[in-house]
Amino acid sequence: MHNTLSTQQIQSFITDGFIRLDNAFSADLAAQAREILWKDIPAKPDDPSTWTKPVVWLGMYTQEPFVKAANSPALHSAFDQLAGKGKWIPCMSMGAFPVRFPSAVDSGDTGWHVDAGFPGEDPADFFSARVNVHSKGRALLMLFLFSDVGEHDAPTRIRKGSHNDVARLLEPEGETGLSFMELAGRLAGLPEREEALTTGKAGTVYLCHPFLVHAAQKHRGTAPKFMAQPPLLLRGAFDIKRGDSPVEEAIRSALEL
Template sequence: MDNGLTNTQIEQFIRDGFVRIDNAFPADDAQTVREILWQELPGTPDDPTTWTQPVIRLGMYNQGPFVRAANTAVLHRAFDQLVGAGRWIPCQSMGTFPVRFPSALDPGDTGWHVDASFPGADPADYVAWRINFRSRGRALLMLFLFSDCSEQDAPTRIRIGSHLNVASLIKEAGEEGLSFMELAGKLHELPEQNEVVAVGKAGTVYLCHPFLVHASQPHRGTEPRFLAQPPLLLRGELCIEGSPTGYMPVEAAIRLGLRL
């Protein structure tokens, strides 16, 4: 029986901006997902000479193993604990996969950033999507490991506690917030934070605060890395002030960053 996140894990989420859940979805589903993705990759899993690019991005997937991975009882319980029961939308697809390959080439996408959550003037222009201090549209950033990922396998880099500083940074921009690129250009203004990497076995999921600063990195291992970063979407809006019933951890973290 799943007892959900512990109080210590919830406190870590509020303070550090993320919590790691091992065995969040079955390793068998992770293997099936890799097999499906290999059918669309320009290479073969047993021939490294065919891995000619440092990163290849694959599109949205809604087949059974993808959707099952995102909707296990363990994850649903954690979503309820971090965001609130009935306040999030179940994932119906797994989103984009940046598949990373061992390579000496620069992947060209290793900058620190915060994922945007709602469209700007042109919804088709992702770098113009926006982030505001209420995290409009997005409840969580999620990192799904579909292959084993060691420190050599291009794990996502995470700045511990950076979500707290981001909250105060974007508060100044009001309800409209900042675009993806505008915020990325301001991250150098934030205090230095310790860094951790999102390692784990296939089936591991990192549930992250939507304001968490993170980055990719080059792959120095031997096997391709399969990871997805779907958002957990909100049904309504987060409540930052004036709640008569208290605040969920994702809201409490923003309040902590804003010193409310």
């Protein structure tokens, strides 16, 4: 199979913490997925007067359009290149699906954070889920655009290179790492970083280092934004001292191992 990512893209992933993959899945699949999602949203797609909430959270979609979108040949090749062959589990559902609507109201979920990788003391409590320096449980953070997203359409904000800062923050915490909330509370003390916006056409996917700091924002556009953010789960464990995947290499470089 032809490699999806160039050497330059892989180096950009190691340095900046993310790469943008255009046409990772088809616009037709994105349209089919949106049709399914609208059935679960208490609003009408052609009537903005019904768009009364800034965000509607949906999740765990296993229908064919979602599974096909997550498992295109281009994405599988990119997963191999970034996380390592045999180290990741195919994504068979689209969880954590925030649908954002044009609104002047603060949705209350726009803070900077890093997504967790493994359960805390209460597996049902998202905020107690944890992250450690080995990125236990998570191979990648992924952002799937199921609608066209411009700069006014609430694109996710990402801090370029912030995965390096987070790796250094996590190292002293050992195997137990930090909870989602503990880590979020320490991000304000990290160095300033250039921000990038995850814009693109429907079918675009951003593949991000698990430690990348990111945040939502208000929707200032005119059409609802559909994005999924499923994790790419790890089959085994990373070896940040000897592993040769770009995810492991980025951590090792940040820690100067």
